[in-house]
Amino acid sequence: ANVIAQERTVSGVVKGASDGMPLPGVNVSIEGTTIGTITDFDGKYSLNIKDEKTSIIFSFIGYKSQTVVVGTQGTINVTLEDDLEELEEVIVVGYGVQKKSVVTGAIASVKSDEITETPITNASQALQGRTPGVLVTNTSGQPGAGIEIRVRGTGSNGDNSPLYVVDGMQVDNINFLNPNDIESMEVLKDAASSAIYGARGANGVVMITTKKGKEGKARITYDGYFGIQTAARTSDLMNAQQYMEFHNMGAANAGYDQPFSAADMANPRADTDWQDEAFGNAPIQSHNISTSGGSESSTYLMSFGYLGQDGIVAPDKSNYERFNFRLNGTHKLSKSLTAGANMTYVHEKQSGIQENNAFGGSIQNVLLHDPLTPVYETDPNRIAELETKNGAVKNSNGQYYAVSDQDLREIVNPLARFENTNDESFTNKLIGNVFLEYKPVNIEGLRFKTDFGIDQGSWSNRNYTPEAYYNPNNTVATSSVSQNMNNYMTWQWENVAMYDRTFNEKHQINGVLGMTMRQSTGIDMSGSRANLQLPGWHYGYLGNGADDNNQKSNGGAYDQRLLSYFGRVGYTYDNKYMLSATMRYDGSSNFGPNNKYGFFPSVQAGWVLSNEDFLSSSETINFLKLRAAWGQVGNDKIEAFGYMQAIAPTYAYPIGPDGNPQPGYGVDRAGNPDLKWETAQEFNFGLDAGFFQDMLTTNIDVYSRQRKDLLGYQPIPDYVGMQDPITNMGTVQNRGIEMALTYQNREGELKYSFTGNFAYNDNKVLDVNNEDGIIYGPTMFQTDGQLVMMEGESLPVYYGFKTDGVFQSQAQADAYNEMYGKNAVAGDIQYVDSNGDGVIDANDRTAIGSPVHNWSYGLTIKLEYKGFDFSMFWQGQAGGEMINAAMRPDLMTTQNYPTRYLDSWTPSNPNASMPRFTHNDTNKNYTWMNDMVHLEDASYLRLQNIQVGYNFSDKACEKIGVGRLRVYASGNNLVTISEYSGINPENGHGGVWSGYDLGSYPVAASYLVGLNVTF
Amino acid sequence: CTKFLEVDPTNKVDDSNFFQTSTEAYQALMGIYSQVIFAYPYSVALQSDVLSDDMYTGAANIGDMREYQEMARFQTTTTNPTIANVWSKCYTGIQRANTLLVNYDLIEFKGTEEEDKKNYKGEALFLRGHFYFELLRNFENVPLILEPLDATNWKGVEQSDPSVVYAQAAKDMMDGIELMAERISDGQQGRLDKYGAKAELVKMFMFYTGYYNQQTMPVEGGAAIDANQALTMVDDIINNSGRMLIENYGDLYSPISADFNQEVLFEFPYVATGSSDWGGSFRGNYQCIQSGPRDREANPGTPILAGGWGIGIPSQELYEAYMEEGDLERMHGTIVLAEELIDAGGGLGASFNHSGLFTNKITTHTSRFPDAGSRELNYSVNYHYIRLADIMLLGAELAVELGQDPSKYFNPVRERANLQPKSGITLEDIKKERRLELALEGHRYFDVLRWSKGDINYVNNELSVTSYTLRGPRVEGDEYLNGTGQNLTGDIGASADFIVNFDNSKRGFQPIPQTERDLNPLLKQNAGY
Structure with missing residues (x-):
């Protein structure tokens, strides 16, 4: 007999397996019919069925479908497993997204879980060592210091920082971002990929997408860590005994009296290790809380983040705090209209000490101060004398800081320097965009989007210098204060039409057409005033300065604009063959009327071999794609109105009996009305492959980028009487290979992955459009030789003197003196007559080394076992050199030195690595920049992070009422392996002209414990 | 939409729109003057005095202030940044003068501004001549540029024969003098009147005819100047400029009233606004901090002189020249002795080439201690580039040369120093007098060059120090010893460090800066480099 079908209701909840959270919007349908429903906001569904044999299919994009035979059950709860194949990773490209498998450019992607996996303070750090060809350098260890990103080497002698695009809004840096807010970061490395950002893409593009809410129940997550930091590495400096012996030797070699007697040597006043005294432990903490969720029509994400970091040097004078607020939301207004907004507000507070300064930078003081001086003065006679000095420096307990007996001028007791450092800055920023998106109902695949964004903010700084007596040669007679403020506003309006549709399942066509208008304006004001009537930092404001005669103020404004049109067409056949082309036409107010606009095209093609019949059944190769791309991108990063021959203020001239400064005017810079866009042209060939069901995956890219018409200051003779014009003046080539290799096992109890990446980049200046083929960069104080940009060498290169060892005997030296008219003695450097003209002079300067590393590499190891996870991350660079340039030629007779200098030549140490040390350096061993004394190998390998975490099981989580709970302990920056004698081999100060370490804030090693909870 | 990209700067003006009224003319003129006094990182007086036998570079050691150390030893390298600064300072001034002069006819002066119209142009012309003279006496072979250059048309520029450049500089000065004011109005001190201009023309005449051993100095498009005309100019300055010797030699530099005193014809004004800083704003006299002990x-309140960097150490030879003459007034006006400083308190250390002597002219006088700002850059001491005594002594030389009695030029200068007048005055007397009167004011080196009358060995004999004996302390006593037991009232150091060998092959000139020749290979390097 027939069982009469009886209609009844089946209901339940659908959850995702990965996070155990309810899944809204899951398709629940009866097999073989069109009857079905979708889960609601809480993942709940109910469905009427008629038959026990009915099968219900649960399907949701990104998850493996599940089919359940109803049977007699009334409640069917389902947990859907992630479908790794279906949930194919999607990559954000300019103005759109693409499935990773069909991406044809060189794009590196870092997702949110990787970004917050290592506790970082700045979003840029998430890219460090992760992707080959993207170099991330901590410019300094000072809290809140910026981070430099270089994509595929140094391309310009100007600005090398990439363009950052945050949710479509172009910004100059991403220091303001809360790393926890980031969903993904994509680096568009090759020109073809960044060409859609044409004008500003020559240094690569970093695209950031922030997290958005998802439909479903509200979830709350907390992410936080707390830790202690300490100096990761210090410089090995001479102690008191070594210092005295070394300087006695220097005096003896010069024929001068010995500065330190036997009695001094036997009983030094102190033996202070200034690094020990100046560097300490300091806390760091980060707390982030966010909530997100949404309904069918609206989603939202709100977050708050706090970062607090004290410096490892003078923590009360060097610290950083950041408060981040974010609100992202979208709302479907109708079937075809969606509106949304992403807003973030950030407040930063930063205090800092002066570093990287050869004239009294705090860290330089630490490095060069003699060890014979104690930190605090205890000698009653000396204290009595200090009491007579106006501004002798005391700590808060009234103890005087000791003053050196050596003539050290700007080099003063570092702790006294810290005591008198008073500086703070505040930054407020509001960055956000609102958009409206229209999808015509009757044209499938077409969308229009208009997006208006702003980046608005202000910055203020205050600095106070009290009266001070540091040593007889270094006093500050009157207190002074300065205040600076600026206020800026950038708006950007973007209108884009996008089309993306697949015909006959095999022909996928997409197109983008759009325009952008952008204007950046800002005003700044600054003032300074001396002689504060109410002394102290608390009163350190301009209004309290008493001296009206010397108050100084300054102010100005800027306005830069950009107008762009862009488009892209793409065609993919059957996920096998890909072809696309982009173009962008940009106009910038930075260029003169003759050349305002630039045109930047690109083409890309790809072939997925693994989708061809001959490979589709391969057991070994499960994925194989070849890519090729060519493109051009531009750069407009020059000072505004650089094309104009303009009359600008000169130094003032004092007129009248009291010398009333009169502003003068004159032509400041030679104009160049034909100045045009700089262009980078690049070929990129790539291969992406997966083996053994992606147990082994690899990406390899080979590229060659030529940066042409480089924008720069072209040296012209001084007899022209103007500053150098900005011209298109050279070509720089970066060629290299990048490779990433991952071996992973995601099955079984023990999951593991090993990811190694390395990049080799050959950086070479092909052409300098200049009479002598050289552009001179900075030099060191009172030293011959500098960093230059010159043809055939890397950018930059040290331009100094080649050495051929030291003279082992006076006879050798005399032969050289005879030949070259010199007066060297045994132990002096034998300089090479590089140009062979029989004279040794400034014309023998030549390329002697480069601060540019050719090699960079990273290695990540991850293990997961049951709830435990472990990861370790190494990164490094090799091939470049650095000058430990904190030393000062004018203080050579009194300053302290790294112990490296102890290995200087003496008759009994003939194989020394350094020439003789003398207080009368007539051979210029130390003041001619050379490859023996100055250049040091700066290669390094660093254990960036090591981490152990534990994920509580679902059961345990349920018991304590949380969705997810992870605790971890993390050590950062624990080991740096390097031969370099300074504090940090990685020094990014100075942009393209980095290469002199003038005493940089040490980078911190940190030990952290952290917690992630989701409710 | 194309209008969207058209933006104008807010801090400068396109050069084609700048020149409109007398205001812009004045501003452009101030731009030229500001190059005259540009004092960083070198200064006119210090740079020429370290070349002379009156001064050693000093500083901390031979590696410190190496630009001066090598110049002072006549081993200037072609890449010496200080000498490159002399070059660029002058040519920037010339460019600004050229820009103003080329645009001068575009400027609309009001009917009431006829005097200004003449004067501004006259000063611009004169200053161009001034910059060329500074270039000529330092580099000898320089390009002559009389129109503004731009980013491209500088190629092909070559050096001109020195006599051609001298002739043009003389023309510029003479044309300028015609247009310049008889007196600079009160409140406009710092600008030059025609007598200041004439004074430099006389100096240029003396240098040209002396160094090149010529009877006359050529003038472009006019008659050459001879010694008679030069002496007429000297008389004109003495009689009509309104300048006179100030009473007390010691008041020439130290007191505040020394600025714009009635003796000075060509003054470099500096000011202590307190606002000069390392950020690029230099209005103070940087030489002061360099000279301080x-x-x-x-x-x-540090007595006499506050501390400085010990650069520009007076030589024992200069001190001895005063003592031989019994010229204590000018010695004390010129030199501060270490013992004076130590006796007054405030501490003292040794510099490289320490002689126990310090300049008392452009230095860190207590009376000038900057009350605010970065002290290094805020000393207000004016440099009296040309003062009447200089011109009177040049008049004396001209008188001797023309067979006239030089005593009316010579003796007032001597008498002001409380020395007995002389009769039967010889050129040697005048040479000695000039040295003592003008020491450490930047004249000695160029005087020695011009007295060579074409014989470079003369210069070599005057300036070389082939052997040196360290001078012992002037005063004994424990209070004069430094931490290592050396007496600070005499020489400290190794005698070899005091040796100076003038290089005849260089003929007393500096090298053309290397970068200029690298950029423009048509420029020839000077002999000896």
């Missing part, structure tokens, strides 16, 4: 306190 090393390792000495620097408080507003």
Whole structure:
């Protein structure tokens, strides 16, 4: 007999397996019919069925479908497993997204879980060592210091920082971002990929997408860590005994009296290790809380983040705090209209000490101060004398800081320097965009989007210098204060039409057409005033300065604009063959009327071999794609109105009996009305492959980028009487290979992955459009030789003197003196007559080394076992050199030195690595920049992070009422392996002209414990 | 939409729109003057005095202030940044003068501004001549540029024969003098009147005819100047400029009233606004901090001189020249002795080439202690580039040369120093007098060059120090010893460090800066480099 079908209701909840959270919007349908429903906001569904044999299919994009035979059950709860194949990773490209498998450019992607996996303070750090060809350098260890990103080497002698695009809004840096807010970061490395950002893409593009809410129940997550930091590495400096012996030797070699007697040597006043005294432990903490969720029509994400970091040097004078607020939301207004907004507000507070300064930078003081001086003065006679000095420096307990007996001028007791450092800055920023998106109902695949964004903010700084007596040669007679403020506003309006549709399942066509208008304006004001009537930092404001005669103020404004049109067409056949082309036409107010606009095209093609019949059944190769791309991108990063021959203020001239400064005017810079866009042209060939069901995956890219018409200051003779014009003046080539290799096992109890990446980049200046083929960069104080940009060498290169060892005997030296008219003695450097003209002079300067590393590499190891996870991350660079340039030629007779200098030549140490040390350096061993004394190998390998975490099981989580709970302990920056004698081999100060370490804030090693909870 | 990209700067003006009224003319003129006094990182007086036998570079050691150390030893390298600064300072001034002069006819002066219209142009012309003279006496072979250059048309520029450049500089000065004011109005001190201009023309005449051993100095498009005309100019300056010797030699530099005193014809004004800073704003006289004694306190009350960097150490030879003459007044006006500083308190240390002597002219006088700002850059001491005594002594030389009696030029200068007048005055007398009167004011080196009358060995004999004996202390006593037991009232150091060998092959000139020749290979390097 027939069982009469009886209609009844089946209901339940659908959850995702990965996070155990309810899944809204899951398709629940009866097999073989069109009857079905979708889960609601809480993942709940109910469905009427008629038959026990009915099968219900649960399907949701990104998850493996599940089919359940109803049977007699009334409640069917389902947990859907992630479908790794279906949930194919999607990559954000300019103005759109693409499935990773069909991406044809060189794009590196870092997702949110990787970004917050290592506790970082700045979003840029998430890219460090992760992707080959993207170099991330901590410019300094000072809290809140910026981070430099270089994509595929140094391309310009100007600005090398990439363009950052945050949710479509172009910004100059991403220091303001809360790393926890980031969903993904994509680096568009090759020109073809960044060409859609044409004008500003020559240094690569970093695209950031922030997290958005998802439909479903509200979830709350907390992410936080707390830790202690300490100096990761210090410089090995001479102690008191070594210092005295070394300087006695220097005096003896010069024929001068010995500065330190036997009695001094036997009983030094102190033996202070200034690094020990100046560097300490300091806390760091980060707390982030966010909530997100949404309904069918609206989603939202709100977050708050706090970062607090004290410096490892003078923590009360060097610290950083950041408060981040974010609100992202979208709302479907109708079937075809969606509106949304992403807003973030950030407040930063930063205090800092002066570093990287050869004239009294705090860290330089630490490095060069003699060890014979104690930190605090205890000698009653000396204290009595200090009491007579106006501004002798005391700590808060009234103890005087000791003053050196050596003539050290700007080099003063570092702790006294810290005591008198008073500086703070505040930054407020509001960055956000609102958009409206229209999808015509009757044209499938077409969308229009208009997006208006702003980046608005202000910055203020205050600095106070009290009266001070540091040593007889270094006093500050009157207190002074300065205040600076600026206020800026950038708006950007973007209108884009996008089309993306697949015909006959095999022909996928997409197109983008759009325009952008952008204007950046800002005003700044600054003032300074001396002689504060109410002394102290608390009163350190301009209004309290008493001296009206010397108050100084300054102010100005800027306005830069950009107008762009862009488009892209793409065609993919059957996920096998890909072809696309982009173009962008940009106009910038930075260029003169003759050349305002630039045109930047690109083409890309790809072939997925693994989708061809001959490979589709391969057991070994499960994925194989070849890519090729060519493109051009531009750069407009020059000072505004650089094309104009303009009359600008000169130094003032004092007129009248009291010398009333009169502003003068004159032509400041030679104009160049034909100045045009700089262009980078690049070929990129790539291969992406997966083996053994992606147990082994690899990406390899080979590229060659030529940066042409480089924008720069072209040296012209001084007899022209103007500053150098900005011209298109050279070509720089970066060629290299990048490779990433991952071996992973995601099955079984023990999951593991090993990811190694390395990049080799050959950086070479092909052409300098200049009479002598050289552009001179900075030099060191009172030293011959500098960093230059010159043809055939890397950018930059040290331009100094080649050495051929030291003279082992006076006879050798005399032969050289005879030949070259010199007066060297045994132990002096034998300089090479590089140009062979029989004279040794400034014309023998030549390329002697480069601060540019050719090699960079990273290695990540991850293990997961049951709830435990472990990861370790190494990164490094090799091939470049650095000058430990904190030393000062004018203080050579009194300053302290790294112990490296102890290995200087003496008759009994003939194989020394350094020439003789003398207080009368007539051979210029130390003041001619050379490859023996100055250049040091700066290669390094660093254990960036090591981490152990534990994920509580679902059961345990349920018991304590949380969705997810992870605790971890993390050590950062624990080991740096390097031969370099300074504090940090990685020094990014100075942009393209980095290469002199003038005493940089040490980078911190940190030990952290952290917690992630989701409710 | 194309209008969207058209933006104008807010801090400068396109050069084609700048020149409109007398205001812009004045501003452009101030731009030229500001190059005259540009004092960083070198200064006119210090740079020429370290070349002379009156001064050693000093500083901390031979590696410190190496630009001066090598110049002072006549081993200037072609890449010496200080000498490159002399070059660029002058040519920037020339460019600004050229820009103003080329645009001068575009400027609309009001009917009431006829005097200004003449004067501004006259001063611009004169200053162009002034910059060429500074270039000529330092580099000899320089390009002559009389129109503004731009980013491209500088190629092909070559050096001109020195006599051609001298002739043009003389023309510029003479044309300028015609247009310049008889007197600079009160409140406009710092600008030059025609007598200041004439004074430099006389100096240029003396240098040209002396160094090149010529009877006359050529003038472009006009008759050459001879010694008679030069002496007429000297008389005109003495009689009509309104300048006179100030009473007390010691008041020439130290007191505040020394600025714009009635003796000065061509003054470089500096000002202590307190606002000069390392950020690029230099309005103070940077030579002061350089000259101050090393390792000495620097408080507003530090007696006599506050501490400085010990650069520009007077030589024992100069001190001895005063003592031989019994010229204590000018010795004390010129030199501060270490013992004076130590006796007054405030501490003292030794510099390289320490002689126990310090300049008392452009230095860190207590009376000038900057009350605010970065002290290094805020000393207000004016440099009296040309003062009447200089011109009177040149008049004396001209008189001797023309067979006239030089005593009316010579003796007032001597008498002001409380020395007995002389009769039967010889050129040697005048040479000695000039040295003592003008020491450490930047004249000695160029005087020695011009007295060579074409014989470079003369210069070599005057300036070389082939052997040196360290001078012992002037005063004994424990209070004069430094930390290592050396007496600070005499020489400290190794005698070899005091040796100077003038290089005849260089003929007393500096090298054309290397970068200029690298950029423009048509420029020839000077002999000896």
